Amino acid sequence: MLLLTLCAGMFLVQLDVTVVNVALPTIGTQLHAGLPTQQWVVDGYAVVLAALLLAGGALGDVLGHRRIVVTGFASFGLASAGCALAPTGVVLVGFRVLQGVGAALLLPGTLAVLTHAYPGQREQARALGIWAGVSALALAGGPVLGGALLTAGGWRLLFWLNVPLTALAVVAALRIVPDSGRTGRRIDLAGAVSAAVCLAALVFAVIEHAIAAGVLAVLAGAVFVVVERRAAEPMLPPELLRSPRFTGANLVAGAMNFVGLGTILVLTLYLQGVLGYPPFAAAVRLLPGFLPLSLLGPVAGRLTARLGPRVPMLAGLALGAVALLNLLRVGQGTGYGTVLPTWLGLGLGMGLLTTAVVSAAVGGAPAGRAGVASGVNNTARQAFGAIGVAVFGTVAGEPARHAAFVSGLHVVGVLGAAAWAVAIAITACTVR
Structure with a gap:
């Protein structure tokens, strides 16, 4: 029940990263919101989440992780209700910002509680595997669930869904989540x-x-x-940065999301802008990569428990790097079958990598710093993910210009493979 409650928090946070994307045109029409406002419906959440994750983790170490998790659930639920009732685009963006605040408290708090609840290396790695699998499932299900809810009841239903779930999670957290943290340090x-x-x-x-x-x-x-x-x-103690394992694992975590989220963006643009699939059909065609990313989480947790994080990290990075080079085969006349090996291989690689890299990062932190350690790890993934989306999107360019976009995909493949090759070297040098 504890693991289920913590995974529910991760699921809601990650789901709201992607679930609203497919509803943006409808939101723009009904709320008379232009393209900049629609972009900030997504970015307002993402920017605040990335900015406050480190502070959220540190607050948990000082005030107690259960208190921060409960506050995060409650804030997220109330902000979701505000989003559902928003009369204008500007008000919706404001409540999305408040959702980001709640998510920034919730995400590092759930990871810190999990590491305290499962102190043994093997059981912790297995629990992290389930946690990572649920995270990937939320990212995978976001566009598909968003499309289904939009069809069934409109865009406001996307946010109403969070309200009863967070209410149940608050009750469960108060009863089940142990009180950890409270180190006596000042903020x-x-x-x-x-x-x-x-x-x-x-x-x-x-x-x-x-x-x-x-x-x-x-x-x-x-x-x-x-x-x-x-x-x-x-807030960020020097002993954390002096740990080669902690620093190396977080650099690899950043490289993982830089390449992973950036590639998801350009593949989505390719499916819709070049191959001509509608949004829901494009989301369905991304499932072959999202499913192994979700299903391999528990498997990677068991591998990490048995072998340590180094082997799954190296295997996942190598598999993903090779898959990215497959983008060099994409041409103007090729179709979905040509890019599928890249997305499938990247999903398999990230499925092996995610659990191991989180385990390496939190395992490299000293006692009493689980909140800050998880905050740093999540900050690295969120911030580098946002940078990857911007960089890969700029490199690929406008999908309407098919020839230039395909050439951009070739550059994206080489750039992503090179980034993960560097991550392989960092892993080999720092994660023992």
Whole structure:
């Protein structure tokens, strides 16, 4: 029941990353919202989630992970109700931002509770495998479930779905989730604020190609470094960064989402813009890659429990890198069957990789820092994922220009394979 409750939190957070995408045209029509507002319905959630994950993890270490998980569930549910009732596009974006706040509390909190509840290396790896499988299932089911709910009851039903689920989760968390954390440390407010500004500005700069936001991210990052060096109880303790396993695992986690989410974007654009599939049909054709990503989570958990994280990480990265090179075979006259090996191989690779890389990251953290460790890991994945979407989308270009887009896919394949080759080297050097 504890694992089920924690997985429910992960499922809701990840589901809301993708479930709303297919409803954007309908939302724009009914709320008279233009394209920029529609984009911020997605990005408002993503930016705040990436910006506050580190602070959410640190709060759990100081105030107690159960309290933060319950607060996250409640905030997420209330914000979902606000989204469902939103009369205008601007109001909807505002409540999506509040959803991101709740998700930023919830996501590192569930992972920290899980690591405390299953302290043994083997049982922890198996639990992380189930947790990762549920995460992948949410990403896979988001577009399909969104299309089904949109057809059945309209876009507001996408958000009403969260309300009873979070209410049940709050009750379950209060009864089942043990109280961990509460280290007695003080909250590093200056570190939390400067980190949030840095991450939010960075993701905003990548999404909107805004130079001013990039400058702000650099300045806030410099402030964060100075603050953390002078703080008596820094939010990001130096011992975390001195751990080669922790640092290496988080770099690999970032590379995983940079390539994975970026490739999902360009493949979706290829299926719709080049091959001409409608949105729901394109989402169905992405299932062959999402299903192994979901189903391999528990299997990878058992492999990690038996062999440690190094072997599954290397196997997943190698398999994905080879699959990405298959994009070099794509031409203007080729169809779905040509890109399918890339997506299937990438799904298999990420299915092996996700559990192992999370296990390596949280396993490399010192005692009492599970919240911050999970916050760093989730921040790396969310931030690098957003950057990957922006970079791969820019490289591929407009799908309406078929020849240029196919050439961009070739570059994406080489770039993704190279990034994962570097991740293989990092894994070999840091994860023992």
